[in-house]
Amino acid sequence: MPAKILNLFKKAQRGRWAIGQFNFSNLETLKAIVQAAEKLKSPTIVGTSEGESKFVGLEQAAALVKSYREKTKLPIILNLDHGRSFDYIKKAIDAGYDAVHFDGSGLSLEKNIQETKKVVNYARKHGVLVEGEAGVIGDVGKQKGVLTEPKDALRFVKETKVDSLAVAIGNLHGIEASGINPKLNLKRLKEIKEKIGNIPLVLHGGSGTPEADIKKAIKSGIVKININTELRMAYTNTLKKSFQEKPTEIVSYKYMPLVVEAVQKIVEEKIRLFGSQNKA
Numbered sequence: 001m002p003a004k005i006l007n008l009f010k011k012a013q014r015g016r017w018a019i020g021q022f023n024f025s026n027l028e029t030l031k032a033i034v035q036a037a038e039k040l041k042s043p044t045i046v047g048t049s050e051g052e053s054k055f056v057g058l059e060q061a062a063a064l065v066k067s068y069r070e071k072t073k074l075p076i077i078l079n080l081d082h083g084r085s086f087d088y089i090k091k092a093i094d095a096g097y098d099a100v101h102f103d104g105s106g107l108s109l110e111k112n113i114q115e116t117k118k119v120v121n122y123a124r125k126h127g128v129l130v131e132g133e134a135g136v137i138g139d140v141g142k143q144k145g146v147l148t149e150p151k152d153a154l155r156f157v158k159e160t161k162v163d164s165l166a167v168a169i170g171n172l173h174g175i176e177a178s179g180i181n182p183k184l185n186l187k188r189l190k191e192i193k194e195k196i197g198n199i200p201l202v203l204h205g206g207s208g209t210p211e212a213d214i215k216k217a218i219k220s221g222i223v224k225i226n227i228n229t230e231l232r233m234a235y236t237n238t239l240k241k242s243f244q245e246k247p248t249e250i251v252s253y254k255y256m257p258l259v260v261e262a263v264q265k266i267v268e269e270k271i272r273l274f275g276s277q278n279k280a
């Protein structure tokens, strides 16, 4: 699997497009993502944070994705997003995840390198891809970001031998009240890319990022873009609306199709924006 994923990243790098990672914590969202990928013939990464995976169940997430992969014959990759400890990442790998992201951004660079190495060591033995993180990605209303230093990024990838790297370039998890997040620091992205070469780069916090910035980021070396908040908003707002419109409806398979449709629409828009349609 990692060779297959790395090949996809290489293809994306050469063709200047990116693969979306879409997060899910329930069947309806996963179904919406898969339907969008199927319609547009796109390779797709589906992600669960620790919290999301605890809700779905690690084994259950792996089984659902395997089942969709077999049915659609599409490259659908399951990634643990923001794994914060080696122990939890190990559980995800043992449950059948194809890829893991170790988020050591709360640690010093030394400690982040040390822990990431442990993850890489275990993941390699199980054929699982590892995404590392250098710098601190901001979180709207919670955490200020710290830009990735190109020299730290170089040291990090050299010492850990991660397969891909998540960068902090002004990207934020969540969406600002204005609905649009501040501009990305594309100059910093270029500096990181120049320093570390061809390691696939990952952009977290894709929701609310201006389309023009996304396009420029892809041109400057981003090959994976994570989207969560926009899907959560589409899901929750549509569900609320449908309860308002039909307050007596209690059959979930009757009110859920609208929710799936709303999430699918966002995923389709992102696939088109990232340029991954017809690349499966």
Ligand code: 13P
Binding pocket: 023, 081, 082, 172, 173, 174, 175, 203, 204, 205, 206, 207, 226, 227, 228, 229, 230
């Ligand atoms: P958003 O919620 O801002 O789309 O970010 C998702 C993400 O980066 C998951 O790792």
